[in-house]
Amino acid sequence: MSVQQPTDQIFNQLDVFGHKKVVFCSDPDTGLRAIIAIHDTTLGPAFGSTRMWAYKSEGDALNDVLRLSKSMTYKCAIAGLNMGGGYSVIIGDSRKDKTEAMMRKFGRFIKNLNGEFITSEDVGTNPRDMEYIRMETQHVTGIPESLGGSGDPSPIAAKGVYMGIKACVREQFGTDSLTGKSVIVQGIGHVGENLVKLLRDENAKVYISDINDERTRQVSKKYGAEAVSNNSIFDIDADIFSPCALGAIINTETIGKLKCSIIAGSANNQLQDEHQHGEMLLEKGILFAPDYVINAGGIINCYSELMGFSKKRTLQLTENIYEATRNVLKLSKLEKISTTDAANKIAEKRIADIKKVKSTY
Numbered sequence: 001m002s003v004q005q006p007t008d009q010i011f012n013q014l015d016v017f018g019h020k021k022v023v024f025c026s027d028p029d030t031g032l033r034a035i036i037a038i039h040d041t042t043l044g045p046a047f048g049s050t051r052m053w054a055y056k057s058e059g060d061a062l063n064d065v066l067r068l069s070k071s072m073t074y075k076c077a078i079a080g081l082n083m084g085g086g087y088s089v090i091i092g093d094s095r096k097d098k099t100e101a102m103m104r105k106f107g108r109f110i111k112n113l114n115g116e117f118i119t120s121e122d123v124g125t126n127p128r129d130m131e132y133i134r135m136e137t138q139h140v141t142g143i144p145e146s147l148g149g150s151g152d153p154s155p156i157a158a159k160g161v162y163m164g165i166k167a168c169v170r171e172q173f174g175t176d177s178l179t180g181k182s183v184i185v186q187g188i189g190h191v192g193e194n195l196v197k198l199l200r201d202e203n204a205k206v207y208i209s210d211i212n213d214e215r216t217r218q219v220s221k222k223y224g225a226e227a228v229s230n231n232s233i234f235d236i237d238a239d240i241f242s243p244c245a246l247g248a249i250i251n252t253e254t255i256g257k258l259k260c261s262i263i264a265g266s267a268n269n270q271l272q273d274e275h276q277h278g279e280m281l282l283e284k285g286i287l288f289a290p291d292y293v294i295n296a297g298g299i300i301n302c303y304s305e306l307m308g309f310s311k312k313r314t315l316q317l318t319e320n321i322y323e324a325t326r327n328v329l330k331l332s333k334l335e336k337i338s339t340t341d342a343a344n345k346i347a348e349k350r351i352a353d354i355k356k357v358k359s360t361y
């Protein structure tokens with residue numbers, strides 16, 4: 001798919017994914033080239049981060065924003081938030097191309113959507129960029145705590161993943177306790193490190209791997225986690241594999257090697273092919289916690305910022321991820337469908353139900 005293709009093909013793709021609106025933002029003065037995709041606004045305004053990435057082609061950027069915005073619809077729905085799904089991408093190298101003027105111009109495009117889209121930081125953007133956007137529009141979250149925002153969402157995201165892991169452990173081992181359970185955490189960045197802390201606080205045996213050796217050494221020493229090389233993670237016989245770095249890490253090759261009984265981590269889009277690999281895991285008896293269900297803590301944090309919720313309320317909403325995961329696992333078992341299909345069903349049902357509620361003025 002390339003945006004150079006005839007527009008009927010773009011519209012066809014929007015029809016297939018069910019998108020409502022796509023906005024192309026172009027400003028040669030600041031070098032801004034961005035796409036805002038609004039997937040569904042049944043539950044509320046479309047919420048989604050802004051990613052800045054040096055995409056190989058405009059078609060790749062469009063595909064990414066369409067895929068990401070659709071998954072936001074599902075993430076918000078299953079987390080019980082009154083928000084729809086959207087996303088935006090800025091085409092460019094964030095280290096070289098990003099300027100205050102570019103981000104503020106982008107803020108103007110968001111402002112013109114009159115609240116239909118609300119954003120936050122992602123790969124290639126940071127709280128400072130959100131501050132620039134905030135100078136032009138109020139429809140942005142992830143502002144630093146010192147400026148009245150909710151600050152770094154990673155600890156909350158990690159807490160949600162931890163609750164999701166507990167729900168899976170309950171299913172596979174009949175207990176919520178992680179004491180004595182072994183967990184491999186792949187990627188010990190913002191979320192991964194916070195997760196390692198929670199796991200070690202409960203006396204789980206934790207293995208860590210990261211491409212950043214210095215970071216691996218530091219985190220290993222700080223929390224008493226065992227560092228392993230990225231190549232050997234699939235040789236380790238651990239109860240839980242927690243991908244907290246990359247998408248598409250669960251594929252035909254890695255499923256063949258996995259020895260764990262649970263996969264539960266923060267990385268987005270962990271299954272290379274949602275349907276095929278979801279089914280393969282089901283057949284192999286490996287419990288997969290759908291990523292968008294258990295990594296919703298970050299978005300809950302941003303939602304709380306919008307709603308003016310307290311930290312206590314944010315934590316409560318994040319702890320609900322335990323119940324949301326349990327419901328997914330129950331439906332998967334009952335209907336003998338993959339956990340991803342079960343999660344999608346629950347999310348779609350909530351959207352359909354609320355659509356009916358909203359039919360009365």
Ligand code: NAD
Pocket residue numbers: 153154157186187188189190191192209210211212215230244245246247266267268295296297298299
């Ligand atoms: P991060 O960039 O802080 O950390 C990612 C870590 O993964 C880094 O330490 C990096 O060195 C490591 N890494 C990269 N490639 C690797 C590889 N091939 N093997 C092993 N390690 C590798 O990112 P983060 O904020 O911790 O997010 C981690 C994942 O969780 C991402 O997929 C992100 O989209 C997702 N997520 C994050 C949040 C959040 O609030 N930060 C919320 C929801 C989902």
